[in-house]
Amino acid sequence: MSVTKLAYYPGCPSETTAMEQEMSTKAVFxxxxxxxxxxEDWNCCGAAEIEDPKLVHALNARNLAIAERAGLDIVTPCSICYYNLERANRxxxxxxxxRAKLRGIDPSLEYKGTIKARHILDILMNEIGEAELSSKVVKKVNLKVAPYYGCYIGRPPTTAFDDPDDPVLMDKLVELIGGECVPFSQTKTLCCGGPLMMTRADIAFAxxxxxxxxxxxxxADCVALACPxxxxxxxxxxxxxxxxLGISIGMPVVYITQLLGxxxxxxxxxxxxxKNAVETKEILGRVK
Amino acid sequence: MAIKTWELDSGFKDEIMSEPGGENLTKCFQCSTCTLGCPLTEIVATYNPRKIIQMSLLGMRDEVLSNPDLWICLICQTCTARCPQDVRIADLLSAIRRVAEKEEKAGRLKIESHRPLFDKAFEHQLAKYGRLYDMGLAMEYYKGKEGGSFFKGLLTMSKDYKDFGMRMFKKGKMGPKAMFPEKVKDRAVVKKIFAEFSEG
Incomplete structure (x- = not known):
């Protein structure tokens, strides 16, 4: 295992709506x-709402600079934070x-460009690795899982760390912990609708x-994902x-770090x- | 739609290409890969980024900037990943949205979508606190949606989010961390960033 210490970027929902992702990420690592x-004192990455690339780059320069001063690569459990941090980094x-302009605005924005931004899924599978993970597995997660990747794990090509059309890292992780992946390749990289949740809920819900x-x-017994x-x-x-929509789904949705944990x-x-909104009790009974 | 050649704005493509993200507009050769792969077209059948690009290249400035479809792109990056010409369509559409917002600010366009309002409300939370404050965002957004009335906004928000809020409360997700803003300590530098790079 090549990595022992990382700068951790939690992202804004980490203490509220995505607290279970934060808890499970910390516990697993x-x-x-x-x-x-x-x-230390991180700021928001700009999410999907700050559209001006210069503003996104400047906001994330501050986060990257703080991690760089600590001499650590930066890791985040959020796909959007990852995309913004790494595209700003590039x-x-x-x-x-x-970079000179940012230095001029404030010395704390001085970034030399010596670190990388990573997503936790990337660290788990490509740094810690399957052999190390397998050696620490003590229970079998006997579940049929729909591994859902969404947008920023396999796209855009500049920052992606998995295949754009058929990503596999989460599939492999599910199988490694004793689960079975249901056929899901037509759906696993679709968008969840999140960016339109407030302004066009009709489209987002569809x-x-x-x-x-x-x-x-x-x-599937549950959906596994890696983005708040x-x-x-x-x-x-x-x-x-x-x-x-007058429908009944009742599908448990968990973060991949919860399953790995x-x-x-x-x-x-x-x-x-x-903490998950849809009850997870039933799936817990399948962990032996 | 008949194209009136005398109404075309030949400078429009340069206007878009001078926005960060819009640089590769003229690389498009109209293959339509963006549109065929777009997951939104399965829900909104008329959605057509290829057409928005061609109209931009032709200089159909008013038609493009007033097109409501500009505001429903999910920025999922499928088009960008598949484009054989590296047009970076998701970034390009974002650049066109920013041209439209400037046009509205100058009083020459009325954008029907609430998305710019939402994005601005989001930006204001960041400028103020350095982090996203969900409640502040929702309150500012609903106030704007209800024509600037804080009270009306609060009412509509309560109606839309009553069940959701109760659900989050029951799961222990509506504690002080959700009710009050989490603030970055060094807000002075956040302020400097916004002063330099934000249109306000």
Whole structure:
């Protein structure tokens, strides 16, 4: 295992709507012996709402600079934060003029471009690796799982760390912990609808419905994912989607770190499995 | 739609290409891969990014900037990943949205979508606190949606989010961390970033 310490970028929903992702991420990395040092006084990455690339790059220059001063690569459990951090990183590395401009605005924005931004799924599978993970698995997660990747794991090509059309890292992780992946390749990279949740809920709900119904039709016990906005749409909003569209889904949705944590023998409550909106009790009974 | 050649704005493509993200507009050779793969077209059948690009290249400035479809792109990046010409369509549409917002700011266009309002409300939370404050965002957005009335906004928000809020409360997700803003300590530098790079 090549990595022992990383700068941790939690992202804004980490203490509210996505607290179960935060809890499970910290618990899993502790169990794996990888120290996560929170980026001191981090600021928001800009999410999908800040559209001006220069503003996104400047906001993330501050986060990257803080991690760089600590001498650590930066890791985040959120796909959108990852995309913004790493695209800013690339842009800053290529543009000395912009780096100089930021230095001029405030010394704390001085970034040399020496680190990388990573997603936790990338760290788990490509740094810690399957052999190391397998050696720490103590329980079998005997579930049929629909691995859902959403947008920023395989796209856009500049920052992607998995295949754009048929990503596999989460599939492999599910199989490694004793689960079975249902056929889901037509759906796993669709968008959850999240960016339109507030402004065009009709479209957002239709997008999320497609993902949830595809998982149900494929016979999944749960959907596994790795992004808090996907979690918001597919889990937290699932009862609203059912009510609005007059349908019944009842599909448990968990973060991949919650499933991995169960396999590593971590207590369900330490993984926040009582925090998911759709009940997870039934799936817990299948972990032996 | 008949194209009136005398109404075309030959400078429109340069206007878009001068926005960050819009640089590769003229690389498009109209293969339509973006549109065929777009997951939104399965829900909104008329949605057609290829057409928006061609109209931009032709200089159909008013038609493009007033097109409501500009505001329903999910930025899922499927088009960008598949485009054989590296047009970076998701970024390009974002650049066109910013041209439209400037046009509205100058009083020459009325954008029907609430998305710019939402994005601005989001930006204001960041400028103020350095992090996203969900409640602040929702309150500002609903106020704007209800024509600037805080009270009306609050009512509509309560109606839309009553069940959701109760659900989050029961799961322990509506504690002080959700009710009050989490603030970055060094807000002075966040302020400097917004002063330099934000249109306000």
């Amino acid at each position: 502790e169990k794996l012996g990888v120290e996560l040092v929170e980026v 842009a800053l590395q290529e543009d000395e003029g912009f 997008m999320a419905r497609k993902v949830l119904e595809a998982a149900k039709n494929a016979g 906005l996907c979690g918001m749409m597919l889990d937290a909003k699932q009862p609203d989607i059912e009510a609005e 169960l396999a590593l023998g971590i207590e369900p409550n330490k993984l926040g499995l009582n």
